[in-house]
Amino acid sequence: xxxxxxxxxxxxxxxxxxxxxxxxxxxxxxxxxxxxxxxxxxxxxxxxxxxxxxxxxxxxxxxxxxxxxxxxxxxxxxxxxxxxxxxxxxxxxxxxxxxxxxxxxxxxxxxxxxxxxxxxxxxxxxxxxxxxxxxxxxxxxx
Numbered sequence: 001x002x003x004x005x006x007x008x009x010x011x012x013x014x015x016x017x018x019x020x021x022x023x024x025x026x027x028x029x030x031x032x033x034x035x036x037x038x039x040x041x042x043x044x045x046x047x048x049x050x051x052x053x054x055x056x057x058x059x060x061x062x063x064x065x066x067x068x069x070x071x072x073x074x075x076x077x078x079x080x081x082x083x084x085x086x087x088x089x090x091x092x093x094x095x096x097x098x099x100x101x102x103x104x105x106x107x108x109x110x111x112x113x114x115x116x117x118x119x120x121x122x123x124x125x126x127x128x129x130x131x132x133x134x135x136x137x138x139x140x141x142x
Contacts, residue, residue, distance in 0.1 A: 014095070015092055015115055018091040018095065019088040019091075021091050022087035022088040022090075022091050023084060025087060025091065026083065026084065032067070032071055033071075035087070035090060035091065036064050036067060036090070038094045039060055039063075039064055039090050039094050040064065042060075042093065043060050053113075059116050060116065062127060062130075062131070063086050063089060063090055063116075063119075063120075066083075066126075066127065067090065070083060075133055078123075078130065079126065082123040082126040085122055085123050086119060088119070089115060089116050092115050092116075093116060
């Protein structure tokens with residue numbers, strides 16, 4: 001399971017299911033709010049044992065902030081395709097039973113980390129633009 005391996009994530013049926021669920025969740029503000037609340041709870045439950053887990057927590061927090069800003073209407077410059085990928089990544093992270101269930105020590109979170117790193121890298125430009133907007137309050141014009 002290599003980080004950033006596109007074929008791993010494309011063939012991952014759990015991620016495909018997460019993407020399908022994310023599409024419906026993005027259409028329902030209540031479900032989206034619950035998803036983000038669940039991801040915050042899961043982040044808080046993860047220990048601070050390793051750099052990888054710290055990075056996972058930072059990434060999920062960034063993705064959550066991005067989706068919240070979109071949901072509130074404050075930040076709308078993220079392409080729909082990227083918003084869908086980000087939301088699917090959060091769905092995958094929150095789901096306890098994905099390709100490698102979270103109750104399996106280390107491997108369960110490693111699986112989540114792999115998918116989130118792939119999502120993060122797939123939409124890196126959108127994330128960088130969002131972080132710039134967070135810092136400056138200015139939308140980049142292309």
